[in-house]
Every structure is written in structure tokens, then in C-alpha cells.
Amino acid sequence: MAGLSFFGFSLGLVVRADLGLAPWDVFHQGVSQQLGWSLGTVIVATSFVVVVLWIPIRERPGIGTLANAVLVGIWVDISLWILPEVLSSLVLRFVVLAVGIVVNGVATGLYIGARFGSGPRDGLMTGLAARGYSVRVVRTIIEAIVLISGFALGGSVGLGTVLFAVAIGPIAHQAIPFFTGFTAAVNKESVMPSSA
Known part of the structure; x- marks a missing residue:
């Protein structure tokens, strides 16, 4: 769950940098502006809509999928509440963007490494790819x-x-x-019998 929290917080950093967002977050922000909802609320709503799209491609959500759908949006809103709204320095904005991207990449490793199920958007991509389409083509078209x-x-x-x-x-x-x-090593250690 730490990975999802960091993931959501990283998106807040990228938003506050105000230099442009990742494709899905451009969509989330656009919908947020049109509906007047918070960005986090739009992310949660979009996540569940995307999970519904899994049905015809027979993907099965895991506990991590549902946690992703809820926690990322919550942490985006928390981060936007904590972080300053306007960053006047362009250099500072690039620093915040860089930190956001790095944290996002590490957070991706954390939640995928935990193996509790793919995120809603990743599951849509991999589900379509499993039908014989190229992952790269599917991802490019969706994004x-x-x-x-x-x-x-x-x-x-x-x-x-x-x-x-x-x-x-x-x-x-x-x-x-x-x-x-790391997760595999921790799990292996936790099931090893005690020497005591």
C-alpha cells in the first residue's frame, strides 16, 4: 500500500510543477475541470469505469487493483492539499517535476513488486494485449x-x-x-521455520 500512496503523492508533485502531465492525468485533469470534481475523485471514478471495461476482455481484478482504484486518488487530493499551489521559480518547478517522476517510477516498482494485481489502466492494456495485440501498440493507442x-x-x-x-x-x-x-525475499523469510 505504500507504493500506491507514493504513487498518488507523486502525481500531486507533477501537477504542482505545472509543466504538463502524463497522458492519463491530462485526461483526469480535463474531466476535473469540466465537472468541478477534485482530481482525486476523477481518478477514483475513472479507475472503476476502466475496471468495468475489463469484463469483456475477461481480466480479473486483484486486491491491489481495487486498492489502486481508491488509494491513488485519495493521495493525489492529499498531496494537492499539502503542496503549495503556485511555484514561481521555473527551476523549482523542474525540480518538483523531476522528483515527482522519480517517485512515480519507484512507486510503480513498489506496487507491481508486491504482486497484488495490476492497476486498472495497466490491466486494460495487458488484457487487450493478451488477445493478440502488441502491448506497445495497445498502450500507444490508449494513451x-x-x-x-x-x-x-x-x-x-x-x-x-x-x-x-x-x-x-x-x-x-x-x-x-x-x-x-525484495518482496520475494521478505516472503521467503517470513515462511521459514524459526531456529528457536
Whole structure:
């Protein structure tokens, strides 16, 4: 659950940097502006709508899927309540963006490494890919749709959008196997009989 908390908080950092968001968050922000809901509320609502879309592709949510759907949005709203709304320094905004991206990548490793089930959006992607489509193609199409839709609704697209797209993959690529191995080691240790 720590991974999901950090994940939500990292999205708040990227929002406060105000340099552009990741595709799904452009969509969330656009919907938030149109409906007048908090960003976290939109993220939670979108998560459950996406989980419903799992039904025809026969994906099964795990406990981590449902925790992701609820906790990420809550922590986004908490982070936006804590973090200052306006950052006047461009340098500071880039620093906040960089921290947000790094924390997001590490948090991705934490929650995927725990193996409690994929997040709603990841499950949609992998479910479609399991039907014989390329993961890369499926992800590109889905993220292009939400990015364009979000931008049309007023979501923030900018340099941060590009930097997030470029950096998040390599960071998560390092974090996921690290935390997967760490979780496996902890689980193995917890089931070993006591020598006492």
C-alpha cells in the first residue's frame, strides 16, 4: 500500500510543477475541470469505469487493483492539499517535476513488486494485449486517446508530458525487478521455520 500512496503523492508533485502531465492525468485533469470534481475523485471514478471495461476482455481484478482504484486518488487530493499551489521559480518547478517522476517510477516498482494485481489502466492494456495485440501498440493507442481527449477538455500538456513519457520507463524498469526480488525475499523469510 505504500507504493500506491507514493504513487498518488507523486502525481500531486507533477501537477504542482505545472509543466504538463502524463497522458492519463491530462485526461483526469480535463474531466476535473469540466465537472468541478477534485482530481482525486476523477481518478477514483475513472479507475472503476476502466475496471468495468475489463469484463469483456475477461481480466480479473486483484486486491491491489481495487486498492489502486481508491488509494491513488485519495493521495493525489492529499498531496494537492499539502503542496503549495503556485511555484514561481521555473527551476523549482523542474525540480518538483523531476522528483515527482522519480517517485512515480519507484512507486510503480513498489506496487507491481508486491504482486497484488495490476492497476486498472495497466490491466486494460495487458488484457487487450493478451488477445493478440502488441502491448506497445495497445498502450500507444490508449494513451493517445486519453491524451487528446484530456487536452480537448482543458488538461495540461507540455514539456513535462514529454519528460514523463521518456523517463518513467527506464526508472520503473529498474525499480520493478528490485522490489519484486525484495518482496520475494521478505516472503521467503517470513515462511521459514524459526531456529528457536
